[in-house]
Amino acid sequence: MLGENWPWARFAETKWAALWAWFDRSVRGYRAKPRDRAIPALAWEIPNFLGHKKVDLDVHFDRRPRARAARVTARAKMKVHIGFFCVALLAAAPAAARVQTQIELSAHDYALLSRITWGASESDARELKRLGPAAWLDHQLHPGASDRLPRDAQDQINALTLLSEPLPDLVRHERQQAQARNAITDPTQRAAADAAYQQSLNDVVNQARTRAILRDLYASDQLREQMVWFWMNHFNVFQYKDDVRLLIGDFEERAIRPHALGRFRDLLEATLRHPAMLRYLDNAQNAAGHINENYARELMELHTVGVNGGYTQADVQALAHILTGVGIDENPNPPALRPGLQSQLIRDGLFEFNPTRHDFGAQTFLGVTIASGGYDQVRRALDMLARRPATAHFISQQLAMYFMGGAPAGDVVEHMAATFERTDGDIARVLATLFNSREFTASLDRGVVKDPMHYAISAVRLAYNDRVVRNTAPVQNWLTRMGEGLYNHDTPDGYPLSSTAWLGPGQLDIRFEIASALGGGSAGLFHTTAGDEPAFPNLRNSLFYTAIEPTLRQPTQAGLAQATSQQDWNVFFLCSPDFMMR
Amino acid sequence: MNRRKILGLAAVMPFATYSSVWAAPEAANTKFLLVFLRGGYDCLSAVAPTANTFYAETRPNIRIAAPDVNNPGQGAMALDADWSLHPALAESLAPIWRARQLAFVPFAGCDDMSRSHFETQDTIELGQPLGGDRDLRSGFLNRLVTEMGTSKPVAFSQQLPLVFQGAAQAPNIAVSAIGRSALNPRQTQIIEQMYAGSSLAPAVSEGFSVRDEAYASLAAEMIAANRGAPGPQGFELAARRVGRLMATDFNVAFIDVGGWDTHVNQGAATGYLAQRLGELGRGLAALSDEMGPAWRSTTVVVISEFGRTFRENGSRGTDHGHGSCYWVLGGCVNGGVIAGRQVPIRPDTLNQGRDLPVLSDYRALLGGIFSKLYGVTGDRAARVFPSAAPLDLQLV
Numbered sequence: 001m002l003g004e005n006w007p008w009a010r011f012a013e014t015k016w017a018a019l020w021a022w023f024d025r026s027v028r029g030y031r032a033k034p035r036d037r038a039i040p041a042l043a044w045e046i047p048n049f050l051g052h053k054k055v056d057l058d059v060h061f062d063r064r065p066r067a068r069a070a071r072v073t074a075r076a077k078m079k080v081h082i083g084f085f086c087v088a089l090l091a092a093a094p095a096a097a098r099v100q101t102q103i104e105l106s107a108h109d110y111a112l113l114s115r116i117t118w119g120a121s122e123s124d125a126r127e128l129k130r131l132g133p134a135a136w137l138d139h140q141l142h143p144g145a146s147d148r149l150p151r152d153a154q155d156q157i158n159a160l161t162l163l164s165e166p167l168p169d170l171v172r173h174e175r176q177q178a179q180a181r182n183a184i185t186d187p188t189q190r191a192a193a194d195a196a197y198q199q200s201l202n203d204v205v206n207q208a209r210t211r212a213i214l215r216d217l218y219a220s221d222q223l224r225e226q227m228v229w230f231w232m233n234h235f236n237v238f239q240y241k242d243d244v245r246l247l248i249g250d251f252e253e254r255a256i257r258p259h260a261l262g263r264f265r266d267l268l269e270a271t272l273r274h275p276a277m278l279r280y281l282d283n284a285q286n287a288a289g290h291i292n293e294n295y296a297r298e299l300m301e302l303h304t305v306g307v308n309g310g311y312t313q314a315d316v317q318a319l320a321h322i323l324t325g326v327g328i329d330e331n332p333n334p335p336a337l338r339p340g341l342q343s344q345l346i347r348d349g350l351f352e353f354n355p356t357r358h359d360f361g362a363q364t365f366l367g368v369t370i371a372s373g374g375y376d377q378v379r380r381a382l383d384m385l386a387r388r389p390a391t392a393h394f395i396s397q398q399l400a401m402y403f404m405g406g407a408p409a410g411d412v413v414e415h416m417a418a419t420f421e422r423t424d425g426d427i428a429r430v431l432a433t434l435f436n437s438r439e440f441t442a443s444l445d446r447g448v449v450k451d452p453m454h455y456a457i458s459a460v461r462l463a464y465n466d467r468v469v470r471n472t473a474p475v476q477n478w479l480t481r482m483g484e485g486l487y488n489h490d491t492p493d494g495y496p497l498s499s500t501a502w503l504g505p506g507q508l509d510i511r512f513e514i515a516s517a518l519g520g521g522s523a524g525l526f527h528t529t530a531g532d533e534p535a536f537p538n539l540r541n542s543l544f545y546t547a548i549e550p551t552l553r554q555p556t557q558a559g560l561a562q563a564t565s566q567q568d569w570n571v572f573f574l575c576s577p578d579f580m581m582r
Numbered sequence: 583m584n585r586r587k588i589l590g591l592a593a594v595m596p597f598a599t600y601s602s603v604w605a606a607p608e609a610a611n612t613k614f615l616l617v618f619l620r621g622g623y624d625c626l627s628a629v630a631p632t633a634n635t636f637y638a639e640t641r642p643n644i645r646i647a648a649p650d651v652n653n654p655g656q657g658a659m660a661l662d663a664d665w666s667l668h669p670a671l672a673e674s675l676a677p678i679w680r681a682r683q684l685a686f687v688p689f690a691g692c693d694d695m696s697r698s699h700f701e702t703q704d705t706i707e708l709g710q711p712l713g714g715d716r717d718l719r720s721g722f723l724n725r726l727v728t729e730m731g732t733s734k735p736v737a738f739s740q741q742l743p744l745v746f747q748g749a750a751q752a753p754n755i756a757v758s759a760i761g762r763s764a765l766n767p768r769q770t771q772i773i774e775q776m777y778a779g780s781s782l783a784p785a786v787s788e789g790f791s792v793r794d795e796a797y798a799s800l801a802a803e804m805i806a807a808n809r810g811a812p813g814p815q816g817f818e819l820a821a822r823r824v825g826r827l828m829a830t831d832f833n834v835a836f837i838d839v840g841g842w843d844t845h846v847n848q849g850a851a852t853g854y855l856a857q858r859l860g861e862l863g864r865g866l867a868a869l870s871d872e873m874g875p876a877w878r879s880t881t882v883v884v885i886s887e888f889g890r891t892f893r894e895n896g897s898r899g900t901d902h903g904h905g906s907c908y909w910v911l912g913g914c915v916n917g918g919v920i921a922g923r924q925v926p927i928r929p930d931t932l933n934q935g936r937d938l939p940v941l942s943d944y945r946a947l948l949g950g951i952f953s954k955l956y957g958v959t960g961d962r963a964a965r966v967f968p969s970a971a972p973l974d975l976q977l978v
Contacts, residue, residue: 026733039613282845290896294845307701313934316697481690481759490840491621493700496741500719503782504742504754505789509763512773512789516764519854559776568769575773577780 034362103542109133109521111444114582115403116140116435117222119458122543124222129186137435141261141428143221152468153218160207167250167275168350168490171330174200174246192334201245202449205365206476208249209486213472216457217557227260228252230402231454232487233494235271235303237280239487248487251276264395264425272382272445273349281492287318288359296320298492304385306394311366318363324376327351344374345476353378392420398497400434405448405499412439418434437554445582449499452482454582455511459518462527462544463537469525470533478514483506520569539570552578593731608853611879612914612955613828615835615869616723618706619862620887622699624900625907626892626938627855629686629920632658632666638892640769644850644900653706657851661686662920670856672912678870682918684911685977687765687923689941691888699843702887707745711946711969717748717800722966724748726952729962736792737771738837743961745815745836752785757823757837760796782849821865828880839865842886843879843897866911878913881955881978883948901935908947910977921975922947931949946973954978 074239085363103125105113113128114120115136128136149157162170165535188533212228219225232252255274259267270276281295283386295317301307329335329352337345337356337505344355351374360373366384397418400408412434419426419433434440450458457479460469469475477560479485482494482502495501521535552560556576563569573579587623630646631637638645649660659672659679665686667675678684691780693712694705705712709722721744726734728750738747742899763770771791777783800823817839828835841858848855866884870877884906890900910919922942925931933939949972953959963972 035951075830195770272681282899285846285897291847292895292899293899293901294843299701301698307698309694313697426953483756490700491843493623500747501741504737505792506739506754506756506786507741507789508782509755509789509793510759513761513764516769532902553776555778555780556776559772562772571765572772572776576776577782580782 004060041504058103070311100508103129103546105129105543107545107551108441108444109544110551111447112137114458115448116226117461118226118548119362119461119582120543121461122541124545125543128222137548140221140223140433141432143224143261145406146433147221147224149217149218149220150466150468153214155481157211157214160203161209161210163211163249163253166349167247168330170204171246171275171350172332174243175330181546187329193306204555205248207237207486208252209476210472211249212252212486213457213475214468216453217290217460218466218468222400223431224257227431228257228342230399231256231260231267234398234493235267235277236489236492237276237487238490240490241280244487246281247274247276250274259427261428261431262426264381264391264420267385267427269379269382271279271303271346272299272326272378273351278326278328278351283323286324287357288321288324291320291324293317293320293444296323299323299387300493302494305388305390306393306397309388309390309394314364315366315480318365318370319364319381321359321361322365322381323373325354325356326378327354327357329354333511346375356527385423387421388551389417389421392417395425396420396430396434400439401497403431403434404440404443405497407498409442410437410439412437419550432491443480449503449580450582451495451497451502452479452484452507453501455482455580456514458582459515459579461539463518463539463570464525467542474517474523475526481510482514508515508580511580515574516571519572519574520567521570537570539573540566549579593781611876612832613784613835613873613876613880613912614951614955615824615837615880615882617829617866617882617884618703618743618836618838619700619842619884620703620838620840621844621886622888622890622923623842623858623886623906624844624848624855624923625886626889626891626900627848627850628668628671628859629661629688629907630658630666630668631664632660633664635956636928642892642894644848646850665920668856668859670860671863673860674755674867678867679918683870683913683915684865684909685915685919685921685975686907686909686916687922687942687947687975688907688920689886689905689922689940690908690947691752691904691906691938691967692750692886692944695904695939697888697904698904699887702800704744706885706887706944707743707807709745709948709967712763714968720748722948723834723836724750725966726956726958727752729966730755730834732955733834734832735834736827736832738820738827738835741974743836743838751788753785753788755792755796757796757820757827758801760793761799761822763790763793793955795831796827799827800898811868816870817861817865823870825869826943829873829876837875843903844890845895846897848899864926870911870913872900880950881910881912881915883951884909884911891937893936904933905938905940908942908944912978914978916977919977921977942973942975943970945970947975950974951978 012384013558021117041166058153067266101124105125109128110120111126112133113125113375117124131139177197181190181197184190184193195221215227216225235256237244237248239250251274255270256267259270275284278295281298282292283295292314297316299319300309300311301318307309314473319451327346328349328350334345334347334352336357340356355374358370358374360374363370363377365381368384370380393413396413397408400413400416415437416430416433421432423429460475476486480488489495518537520541521537523535526535528531559572559576560569565574593956606617620628626637626641627644627646632648644656646666649658649666652660657669658666658671660666661679666687667679675684692702692706694702696702707721708716709725710716710720711976723735724747725744727735728748730886731834735746735750736753737743737751738757739754740756742752742754746754765773773788774783777786803823803826814903815896820837837860842853845852850856866882871883873880886905886906888902890903892903895901910921925939927938929935931939945967949963949967949970952966953963953972954974955978958966959972
């Protein structure tokens with residue numbers, strides 16, 4: 001096949017829009033009879049043809065025999081145009097779509113792929129096929145250190161310069177800007193400086209969101225990306241509290257991501273030591289003589305043992321005392337301490353355990369006496385919490401809810417909790433117990449309603465496979481409109497994991513609107529400062545024909561058959577009840 | 583109301599009950615809105631016991647100062663000898679209080695003592711007794727509209743809240759994001775057909791019709807906004823739209839407002855909480871304004887999952903507590919009063935030495951209001967709020 005360096009490939013990338021517009025006009029010219037629905041369908045099926053590496057357009061014509069007869073005349077008239085177009089397409093092929101062979105996935109493998117990833121894509125389907133489901137799943141559970149991303153996506157992430165600045169520098173820089181702003185007395189100038197400051201905070205969080213979405217769309221280690229979202233939600237922090245917008249990208253990158261499939265105890269302490277968490281749940285303010293019990297309560301209720309995990313108000317207060325001094329210090333120089341306390345000081349980036357703010361007294365916590373001490377009291381409390389059976393059960397239950405869309409039936413949670421306890425909270429192994437369970441297999445057959453994240457990401461993955469979007473802002477906006485914006489849940493409980501939370505009439509209505517924009521190719525995903533690249537969502541791809549179409553409900557098939565154009569078909573498919581499921 | 587159903591019931595019911603059903607105001611025009619302040623708002627700042635020295639002592643940095651008799655119209659507004667309204671609320675709500683359309687019920691809440699936001703919010707929205715076998719998919723507003731028979735319910739929220747989940751179909755719509763449908767009528771029809779036989783079918787149809795209805799009612803205002811006309815922001819904007827939609831389209835509604843979990847630097851007469859309260863008060867005033875004549879048959883109840891600690895915490899904020907203070911307002915409310923049981927607030931009357939006790943149970947309180955507004959009494963009331971006798975505070 002022609003290589004990517006071939007000059008026509010470049011031509012195809014840059015001239016694609018013009019070429020398409022010409023072809024589209026040409027084909028539309030033949031759409032004389034409104035009942036002849038095949039022609040516009042053909043127009044948008046050219047990318048399919050690339051996907052199948054088949055030069056026989058009749059393959060797709062034949063899929064809809066009912067309309068076939070009506071197409072014959074039109075087809076003859078189109079020959080000249082198609083002929084020219086195919087030549088151009090050969091050039092476009094390496095750049096515009098990966099040339100691939102047919103994918104054959106069993107219904108079970110397709111369901112597995114859809115559940116373990118953010119949504120089935122052709123590339124991941126091929127990978128699953130290549131390795132076989134068991135080896136593929138094992139690889140997803142134990143990926144290497146870093147994700148593999150298409151070069152385009154990695155280049156975009158590398159260009160997010162605000163995320164590569166060390167967090168203490170970034171925060172100090174913003175703090176200087178904030179202080180300079182306070183010195184301004186002129187109201188107009190002050191307002192402009194305020195707006196500029198807010199914008200600079202927004203720029204940082206926007207870059208973090210872009211990175212997250214690019215990874216969700218294109219990372220080969222899809223399960224890890226799902227788990228990053230899961231833990232970000234489990235240890236939820238809200239972007240608009242104080243300066244969390246500066247901190248949240250780093251929280252995701254350094255506290256959550258390295259431990260997403262690792263050990264729960266490590267993850268727990270990484271979140272405790274991150275300034276985003278300490279700011280959000282106010283522990284940065286919690287000091288001896290100035291107790292603030294916000295974090296102490298949520299650390300038990302939401303992060304570890306759960307609300308019915310057997311703690312009392314007295315335990316909340318004891319833990320709040322244990323957590324005194326766990327905070328943030330933006331000063332690059334260590335605080336001046338009495339000589340005796342010097343050895344108790346811990347500094348790590350912006351994190352600081354300040355012994356002068358800590359209550360060293362012994363505490364009775366969950367029925368155990370924690371002896372007088374410094375940060376070792378914190379470690380001890382985390383050890384206790386991470387190893388409580390209630391924690392094993394609560395985390396297992398949340399994981400099962402996330403992957404099965406509701407309260408799990410049977411004893412799968414008990415089995416997961418047993419693995420959790422046996423392996424000292426090895427998250428990948430707890431997940432393996434879930435994925436190998438009867439209940440999970442049954443839920444693959446049944447399907448689970450997508451939450452907004454799965455809806456948005458799966459649609460883009462299926463429509464564009466490895467073709468990297470230029471602009472993630474539409475996806476960010478969709479998520480916010482559907483009520484599941486990234487970093488946008490204001491309370492520490494995170495978004496609901498149960499499917500039933502996402503089935504309100506208002507929710508579906510917004511999904512249909514998104515389907516309309518995405519299916520019609522007008523969503524702006526390929527918008528750049530230089531203009532718009534054509535979008536052409538390719539939903540009727542080989543994955544559709546081999547794995548999705550055979551499973552469609554009859555009313556869905558009937559609806560799709562009424563489409564008058566490829567855009568129309570795309571909208572119906574993305575609106576269908578079938579596409580609401582994963 | 584469903585006339586046929588009521589006549590059918592009347593035939594088998596004793597006369598006394600029969601007449602009490604008919605004595606209820608006309609349900610279709612009787613409007614009810616539940617406003618849920620999520621996060622546990624600090625009621626002791628909103629409706630402050632300014633005459634209480636224990637309050638002043640234990641909240642050195644965040645207490646609301648007693649009304650200044652020499653400067654009426656400045657600062658907090660006296661509600662009675664014990665209680666004062668926060669200055670940021672007095673600005674917008676004083677006219678409604680003076681018109682006797684606003685009442686406060688201190689020491690209100692539920693018996694859930696977990697002090698967990700999420701647990702307690704769920705408890706309240708379910709409206710079922712603690713300890714029993716609760717149906718976790720049945721909220722009390724859903725059961726209310728089921729008992730009403732005919733109603734036009736709506737949740738003004740991005741998700742359908744638990745309080746409206748259950749057997750009856752209730753739509754949700756985010757007031758901040760109402761626009762023209764992106765789909766044409768042909769597409770709409772085909773999509774509805776695709777959902778035939780699916781469990782999501784009712785939600786899909788409901789979504790289409792509610793959106794069209796809401797868009798039609800709000801179109802003029804939204805077109806004005808699109809032309810750059812200055813408009814209200816945040817809750818005030820939402821409340822105006824809610825008022826407009828309730829005046830024309832809906833009669834049992836819910837909206838929630840977040841941002842009340844003030845553990846740090848909550849402020850006093852000014853500051854963070856004052857801003858939130860100010861926005862809430864302006865929103866409720868805007869709602870009453872926007873509803874026009876329909877305000878006369880409207881009752882709004884403002885609740886929150888719990889109150890906060892009586893004492894200020896170590897960061898000039900407050901931690902999770904228990905008893906709250908609910909608001910009841912509307913054109914048909916007998917307001918201008920502090921209603922329900924009270925106790926003097928002292929160290930020994932605090933719940934667990936920490937926060938306010940609950941003396942008016944939310945289920946009894948709301949059950950009492952529903953029985954007056956919608957004639958939901960007896961067995962029907964017991965299905966809305968099982969094992970909670972309605973409490974009539976004579977507010978409606």
